[in-house]
Amino acid sequence: MASNTASDKLSAPCSGNCPVDPAEVTSDNGMTILLDNISVTVTRDDILERIEHSPERRPSERVLSHIDSCLSRYQGLISARGAYAVRTIEGNDGRSLTLSGGIHFDAWNLALAFRGCTNAAVFIVTIGDAIEQEASRLMNQGHGIQGYILDAIGSCAAESAADGLQAELEKVAGNRNQAITLRYSPGYCGWDIVEQKLLFQAIDASRVGVSLTDSCLMLPRKSISAIVGMGEPGVVAEAPCPCEQCDNDSCPARRMPRRE
Numbered sequence: 565m566a567s568n569t570a571s572d573k574l575s576a577p578c579s580g581n582c583p584v585d586p587a588e589v590t591s592d593n594g595m596t597i598l599l600d601n602i603s604v605t606v607t608r609d610d611i612l613e614r615i616e617h618s619p620e621r622r623p624s625e626r627v628l629s630h631i632d633s634c635l636s637r638y639q640g641l642i643s644a645r646g647a648y649a650v651r652t653i654e655g656n657d658g659r660s661l662t663l664s665g666g667i668h669f670d671a672w673n674l675a676l677a678f679r680g681c682t683n684a685a686v687f688i689v690t691i692g693d694a695i696e697q698e699a700s701r702l703m704n705q706g707h708g709i710q711g712y713i714l715d716a717i718g719s720c721a722a723e724s725a726a727d728g729l730q731a732e733l734e735k736v737a738g739n740r741n742q743a744i745t746l747r748y749s750p751g752y753c754g755w756d757i758v759e760q761k762l763l764f765q766a767i768d769a770s771r772v773g774v775s776l777t778d779s780c781l782m783l784p785r786k787s788i789s790a791i792v793g794m795g796e797p798g799v800v801a802e803a804p805c806p807c808e809q810c811d812n813d814s815c816p817a818r819r820m821p822r823r824e
């Protein structure tokens with residue numbers, strides 16, 4: 565995922581310790597806004613879903629014990645923070661999207677989902693690299709299950725942080741009498757992962773300590789980048805869903821049937 569992980573879930577808001585009052589954010593010029601101390605929650609069910617454990621087959625007590633043990637310590641291994649930048653949408657030709665600053669995404673899914681939107685918010689969240697280092701240490705010392713579980717917890721924590729930042733963007737949009745779309749990430753839904761590089765031009769990722777490798781991998785690995793559209797609530801509610809035109813029949817995240 566771009567995450568390194570991504571989804572379209574909406575959930576927990578951030579902790580409220582954000583240094584910027586969303587009501588004061590009016591700039592559409594791509595100014596990078598930082599959010600510290602994003603609240604993160606990971607549950608046992610999140611982990612079981614992440615490791616694709618079948619609901620019909622209860623995990624062994626040993627595995628459950630490892631999960632609970634890792635859950636009891638993960639908060640001390642993460643530091644969730646993020647940043648976002650709101651830009652004006654200067655063009656949408658139905659196949660691609662152009663943001664202020666000449667940032668041009670060749671992404672049909674964005675063009676479709678952001679139809680009628682006037683703005684877009686690019687964001688990046690990370691939980692830092694301590695948890696992945698600890699997971700690697702455990703694996704290298706022969707504690708493969710614990711390392712694997714801790715790594716899965718890190719992925720879930722990054723998703724939770726992205727949910728929190730997305731909830732913050734809902735507030736920002738609400739203060740502008742706007743609503744936001746679902747979030748989309750390079751590498752998903754037919755959006756070429758290479759455009760991660762363009763997304764990183766739309767925001768100052770160094771402010772949140774995230775960098776991009778030549779192969780478009782974010783570092784720290786437990787980071788998520790995404791974009792949401794912003795527009796009048798009625799327009800956003802009526803925006804088409806890319807799933808209607810997507811031919812990925814095996815996608816587990818499909819939100820509606822493909823239109824024939």
Ligand code: SF4
Nearest residue numbers: 753806807810815818
């Ligand atoms: S079906 Fe899956 S891959 Fe296709 S647009 Fe929907 S969520 Fe994305």
